[in-house]
Amino acid sequence: MDAPEIVTEGTGWFxxxxxxxxxxxxxxxxxxxxxxxxxxxxxxxxxxxxAGDGVExxxxxxxxxxxxxxxxxxxxxxxxxxxxLVTDPAVLESLLSGLIAAEPTSLxxxxxxxxxxxxxxxxxxxxxxxxxxxxxxxxxxALGGRLGPLRRLSEVAEPDxxxxxxxxxxxxxxxxxxxxxxxxxxxxxxxxxxxxxxxWSLGV
Numbered sequence: 001m002d003a004p005e006i007v008t009e010g011t012g013w014f015x016x017x018x019x020x021x022x023x024x025x026x027x028x029x030x031x032x033x034x035x036x037x038x039x040x041x042x043x044x045x046x047x048x049x050x051a052g053d054g055v056e057x058x059x060x061x062x063x064x065x066x067x068x069x070x071x072x073x074x075x076x077x078x079x080x081x082x083x084x085l086v087t088d089p090a091v092l093e094s095l096l097s098g099l100i101a102a103e104p105t106s107l108x109x110x111x112x113x114x115x116x117x118x119x120x121x122x123x124x125x126x127x128x129x130x131x132x133x134x135x136x137x138x139x140x141x142a143l144g145g146r147l148g149p150l151r152r153l154s155e156v157a158e159p160d161x162x163x164x165x166x167x168x169x170x171x172x173x174x175x176x177x178x179x180x181x182x183x184x185x186x187x188x189x190x191x192x193x194x195x196x197x198x199x200w201s202l203g204v
Contacts (some may be wrong), residue, residue, distance in 0.1 A: 033076060
């Protein structure tokens with residue numbers, strides 16, 4: 001007969017403050033003609049602080065479509081969605097103030113992430129293995145045996161628990177630069193969670 005085995009699952013997580021932030025900002029305008037809509041959109045986007053020290057544009061998505069009323073084209077709507085990466089949290093407040101003053105159609109973020117999640121992942125992996133081994137030790141003792149060597153280990157897919165709350169707002173009402181200091185946008189903890197399945201031999 002095959003030697004008896006103990007199979008356990010372990011969970012480990014590790015948190016540390018995010019050191020980068022992701023922002024999504026969108027602009028849209030309407031005009032009577034397609035050319036006018038695109039031109040006005042270009043002016044709106046050009047006025048927004050989408051580039052600078054500590055800020056990177058990850059990608060842009062342009063869209064243009066007709067506006068219909070009673071089965072008749074009455075104009076055109078054009079828009080651009082921009083994904084930003086803030087690599088220096090010190091510039092986040094001024095960046096958000098400038099973006100809101102540019103009157104975007106939508107703005108969401110910050111979503112805090114880690115520039116280098118490898119160290120946090122390794123700590124979470126170590127904690128997951130320790131948890132799985134502790135559980136296996138308990139079962140071995142309950143069976144009156146001893147825990148033997150590890151035979152197999154596999155990682156279990158884990159949903160992302162690191163996405164923080166979203167901050168959303170519509171376009172600003174005026175061109176004044178708003179004060180965002182009281183909105184609680186400081187770096188938030190990013191949690192990395194790891195789950196593993198382990199198989200151990202059971203000794204007598």
